[in-house]
Amino acid sequence: MKMTSSVRIGVSSCLLGQKVRYDGGHKRDSFIADLLARFVEFAPLCPEMEIGLGSPRDSIHLAEINGNIRLVNPKTGQDLTDDMTEWTHRRLKLLEKEPLSGFVLKKDSPSCGMERVRVHHEGKPPTKEGVGLFARLLLNRWPTLPVEEDGRLNDSRLRENFIERVFAYHRMEGFFGTAWTVGDLVRFHTAEKLLLMAHEPAGYQELGRLVANAKGKPSAEFALAYRTRFMEALKHLATPRRHVNVLSHAAGYLRDVATTEERRELLSVIDDFKRDLVPLVAPIVLLRTFVRTKGIAYLEGQTYLYPHPKEMMLRNHV
Numbered sequence: 001m002k003m004t005s006s007v008r009i010g011v012s013s014c015l016l017g018q019k020v021r022y023d024g025g026h027k028r029d030s031f032i033a034d035l036l037a038r039f040v041e042f043a044p045l046c047p048e049m050e051i052g053l054g055s056p057r058d059s060i061h062l063a064e065i066n067g068n069i070r071l072v073n074p075k076t077g078q079d080l081t082d083d084m085t086e087w088t089h090r091r092l093k094l095l096e097k098e099p100l101s102g103f104v105l106k107k108d109s110p111s112c113g114m115e116r117v118r119v120h121h122e123g124k125p126p127t128k129e130g131v132g133l134f135a136r137l138l139l140n141r142w143p144t145l146p147v148e149e150d151g152r153l154n155d156s157r158l159r160e161n162f163i164e165r166v167f168a169y170h171r172m173e174g175f176f177g178t179a180w181t182v183g184d185l186v187r188f189h190t191a192e193k194l195l196l197m198a199h200e201p202a203g204y205q206e207l208g209r210l211v212a213n214a215k216g217k218p219s220a221e222f223a224l225a226y227r228t229r230f231m232e233a234l235k236h237l238a239t240p241r242r243h244v245n246v247l248s249h250a251a252g253y254l255r256d257v258a259t260t261e262e263r264r265e266l267l268s269v270i271d272d273f274k275r276d277l278v279p280l281v282a283p284i285v286l287l288r289t290f291v292r293t294k295g296i297a298y299l300e301g302q303t304y305l306y307p308h309p310k311e312m313m314l315r316n317h318v
Contacts, residue, residue: 024056102166194304203233
């Protein structure tokens with residue numbers, strides 16, 4: 001996918017308030033439609049509408065038939081699997097021309113559900129083991145693309161992780177979309193160090209070894225390997241313990257430029273976060289202040305301090 005300066009996210013249309021549901025309604029999500037919409041552009045779609053089912057319409061579901069998972073209309077018996085599959089391949093090909101950095105899907109949908117979608121079995125109770133047909137093909141085509149469901153975004157940690165991955169993906173794709181050099185790569189990787197350490201220290205180390213051996217490697221082959229491991233690392237939830245380790249590491253850069261009292265103040269707020277007395281934003285804001293006023297160049301370049309727009313206030317809740 002080619003990248004532009006705007007962060008663009010695919011989204012199930014019903015989550016924006018569009019009346020495309022089987023019952024003629026919508027599932028407008030305020031976080032997506034009100035807050036996220038201020039900072040990203042959307043590429044909305046509704047698979048069921050776009051294959052011509054209309055709204056309102058008969059509800060459809062996933063069913064196991066002769067050992068295969070099919071998308072069917074239980075009222076008429078119509079099998080829509082081939083229609084949905086053919087449309088999805090065409091739609092994903094069109095989406096390749098758009099600079100998508102993530103996708104938000106409607107949970108439980110037989111077309112868009114990312115996990116635990118109800119699958120019907122003849123003579124047996126339904127099981128929640130399915131993946132929506134469109135969602136499955138989307139995930140298969142772009143395995144490193146940040147994808148989430150609306151329901152999971154109600155969890156503050158999962159929400160912050162997803163948005164963090166979206167903006168990281170945008171930075172990464174923007175970087176590899178340029179004529180980069182190994183020197184540029186080292187600078188990019190260095191800027192992502194603390195963010196990666198907060199998610200998966202082992203991933204940061206592995207990526208470091210990739211970077212150290214990048215010289216002479218085919219650029220496309222290297223970029224694919226780096227992209228894959230980079231996004232795998234960020235998919236690990238950043239834990240409070242790893243945040244404390246990263247913040248303590250960053251505090252070390254104040255040793256020669258801040259007063260004893262200033263260092264003690266920062267360490268005290270980090271300890272408050274460790275004890276769950278304040279949210280992550282408290283030590284982050286104080287650290288940003290010291291970085292700015294003391295002119296700590298290394299930390300100024302760390303994406304960990306500004307992984308997404310601060311106006312979203314995501315770190316106020318983790």
